[in-house]
Amino acid sequence: MIKKERHVLVIFPHPDDEAFGVSGTISSYRDMGVPVTYACLTLGEMGRNLGNPPFANRETLPQIRKEELKNACKAMGLDDLRMMGFRDKTIEFEDDEKMVKVVADLIEETNPSLVISFYPGLAVHPDHDATARAVVRAIRRMPEMERPALYTLAFANNTVEVLGEPDVIHDVTAKADKKVATLNAHASQTVWMMKEMEKKLEELDPDALKWLNYERFYTYRWDQDFE
Numbered sequence: 001m002i003k004k005e006r007h008v009l010v011i012f013p014h015p016d017d018e019a020f021g022v023s024g025t026i027s028s029y030r031d032m033g034v035p036v037t038y039a040c041l042t043l044g045e046m047g048r049n050l051g052n053p054p055f056a057n058r059e060t061l062p063q064i065r066k067e068e069l070k071n072a073c074k075a076m077g078l079d080d081l082r083m084m085g086f087r088d089k090t091i092e093f094e095d096d097e098k099m100v101k102v103v104a105d106l107i108e109e110t111n112p113s114l115v116i117s118f119y120p121g122l123a124v125h126p127d128h129d130a131t132a133r134a135v136v137r138a139i140r141r142m143p144e145m146e147r148p149a150l151y152t153l154a155f156a157n158n159t160v161e162v163l164g165e166p167d168v169i170h171d172v173t174a175k176a177d178k179k180v181a182t183l184n185a186h187a188s189q190t191v192w193m194m195k196e197m198e199k200k201l202e203e204l205d206p207d208a209l210k211w212l213n214y215e216r217f218y219t220y221r222w223d224q225d226f227e
């Protein structure tokens, strides 16, 4: 059961961050008529995958990933995509206050009842963690009564040790096709992984099916501090 929201704001640093663990959820909200804004901070222009043989170079990759991102949003039925224009692999070096302001401005403008991002310190990549820190800081500064809920993705090896099991599980079985379409839209990054995955899904591999059909979040608890 997915709770109805007033407005959902999704904030991630890289195109395709939304595809793996949230695209079924985004598609569900859109089909429920809930407005969703996706703020993608960079164009993933440092993505390592340039193809073999290469289909892109450092100059053309951002353009390719921009088109892929737009197509991914189409697949999810998302029509409010914000490309925030930061450079890939630099979020961790940006001024903290600047990043907090970017998030605070998005919240002020869209007035979300729910924000979705990563969990700080448990999201494996420095850009992911830096994005998560900015999101947590921006919301923490709001008066308690006005704060949106914050659902986070965490997948570091020690996640269960630190946070236990996720408290929000969305059954997105009905959106599986849209999720696969979203992942395929990011072909430059996902084509090999999706080949593997589609084989596993055909074989009804239980882990692959669980990954496809269920999206798992940790509600951020404001009495826990990440620092």
Ligand SMILES: [Zn+2]
Pocket (backbone or CB within 6 Å): 013, 014, 016, 017, 125, 128
């Ligand atoms: Zn990422």
